[in-house]
Amino acid sequence: MSFQAYLDNIQTKTGKTPEDFKALAETKGFTENGEIKKGVKATEITNWLKDDFDLGHGHAMAMLAYIKGKRS
Numbered sequence: 001m002s003f004q005a006y007l008d009n010i011q012t013k014t015g016k017t018p019e020d021f022k023a024l025a026e027t028k029g030f031t032e033n034g035e036i037k038k039g040v041k042a043t044e045i046t047n048w049l050k051d052d053f054d055l056g057h058g059h060a061m062a063m064l065a066y067i068k069g070k071r072s
Contacts, residue, residue, distance in 0.1 A: 003072060006062035014053050018066045021049075025067050036068060 001009075007018050016024075025031045028048065030040050042064055049060040 003062060003065070003070065006059055007066060010053075010055065010059050010063055013055070013059075016053075018063065021063050022067050031067065034069075 010021075011017055022031070022034070025045065026034075029037070030045050030048070031037060036045075045064050045067065046057070046060040049055045049063055050057070055063065
C-alpha cells in the first residue's frame with residue numbers, strides 16, 4: 001500500500017484530513033510550529049491516534065510520518 005493510500009484510508013475512516021491531524025497534534029501539545037516537541041515519544045502520538053481514532057498500527061505510523069513532514 002502506498003503512503004498516499006494510507007492517508008486516503010485514514011481520511012475515509014475518520015473524516016479528518018492529514019492537515020486536521022497535524023493541527024490536532026499541535027492542540028494536544030505533541031508539536032509546536034510544525035515540529036515534534038523535544039521529549040515527545042513517537043509512541044505517545046501513535047497511542048493517541050490508535051485510542052482516539054481507532055487507527056491500526058500501520059495507519060498510526062503513516063500519520064506520524066505525515067505529522068513529522070513526510071509527503072510522499
